[in-house]
Amino acid sequence: MSKHREIGGKPLRPESLMMSYGYDPRLSEGAVKCPIFQTSTFAFESAEAGKAFFEVAYGLREQRRGEKMGLIYSRLNNPDLEILEGRLALWDDAESCSVFESGMAAITTSLLAYLTPGDVLVHSEPLYGGCDHFVKHFLPRLGVIPIGFPAGVPMADLAAELTAKIAGRPVAAALLETPANPTNALVDIQGLSDLVHSLAAPGRPAVVMVDNTFLGPLWQHPLQHGADLVLYSATKFIGGHSDVIAGAASGSAEVMLPIRTLRTFMGTMSGPWTGWLLLRSLETLKMRMTAAMKNARYVADFLADHPKVPQVHYLGHLAEGTPMFDLYHRQCVGPGSMISFDVQGDQAGAFRFLNALTMVKLAVSLGGTESLAQHPGSMTHADIPPADQARMGITAGMVRLSVGVEHYEDLIADLTQALEAV
Ligand SMILES: *Cc1c(COP(=O)(O)O)cnc(C)c1O
Secondary structure, X not given: OOOOOEEOOEEOOHHHHXXXXXXXXXXXXXXXXXXXXXXXXOOOOOHHHHHHHHHHHOOOOOOOOOOOOOOOEOOOOOHHHHHHHHHHHHHOOOOEEEEEOOHHXXXXXXXXXXXXXXXXXXXXXXXXXXXXXHHHHHHHHHOOEEEEEEOOOOHHHOHHHHHHHHOOOOEEEEEEEOOOOOOOOOOOHHHHXXXXXXOOEOOEOOEEEEEOOOOOOOOEOHHHHOOOEEEEEOOOOOOOOOOOOOEEEEEOHHHHHHHHHHHHHHOOEOOHHHHHHHHHHHOOHHHHHHXXXXXXXXXXXXXXXXXXXXXXEOHHHOXXXXXXXXXXHHHEOOOOOEEEEEOOOHHHHHHHHHHHOOOOEEOOOOOOOOOEEEOOOOOOOOOOOHHHHHHHOOOOOEEEEEOOOOXXXXXXXXXXXXXXXX
């Protein structure tokens, strides 16, 4: 395996390693690109080798120094997944990564690996609709107590109230989503991590998980700010072409072990085709995310000046001197390419706008090469009762825009004519 990470003592950047890291062409007839290993199972060289692989895979003993772990069965490991996991971990400088067949599979497997009846799960609000449903409607059936707090509130105004709500019960995990979907409100990862770690049961550390789908893996690195686990819907920026559903979780080997083990038993790993598609996507990840972020600034500036757009939520427009501006500069590397904005005329105005778009497609999902727009109140967040939507800042006229890699002047032309229809 080619796992060189430096040349002449200088560390190589992740974007340089995406074409080579972890893949040895000599093992695949010299193929420059990693083939799709479309196989369910792998032949052992001997019965002794098969026995040794299972001892390590089932945790019957530790892997010996220098011992090479072989391939067993594609629910446990597969070359496309192993190479992908090695490459994905580089972006977050994580020790270990596991990939899943969806973002929801990554998030639910991670939560279930750490939660037991009676545990408190602290979570930010709003959460992605699927996560909101799992946390509030499924986990309580297992006896888990979800305790939410609003994104966008500085730690100084949050800590005492949240601690009182937890009321001394053991906190086993936290699920933070920042920036929040669709409002772009921020959560202080370091502040929440410190608080949640201090409220864990003795001898059982709490695991702080951050859904980094909106900014990662380029523009935010939660593991550097006190989090234990970073989660992705790889369907979004990592996949980047709106043609695959996938997820990922990265962290230390110790934090990842129970998650990887549960993945084996629940069968939530991704297949080799998904792995191969994501390997391909990773080669252009930085270019795509950088191009989309540059476009988003032009689009956000245009929207902020438009008379039919009363409000724009964009990380690049946070007002200097506010607590969220300071937090953004501590925690984020760039503003990304997600913009939410209010269209005048509430839902009817937003719908007139969405129906008039010609190049930007009316669809949920985000992070693809093409720009997508949708109405959170009636689409991605329809499951959340109207009063809760209002509390979370999801307004009737709100449109969420995922800016793609088209020419920004063409995007602005489409938005201009669609706003004329409002
Ligand atoms: C899309 C998304 C998910 C769910 O991921 P899937 O790949 O659709 O299962 C979770 N969190 C966020 C923030 C998302 O945008």
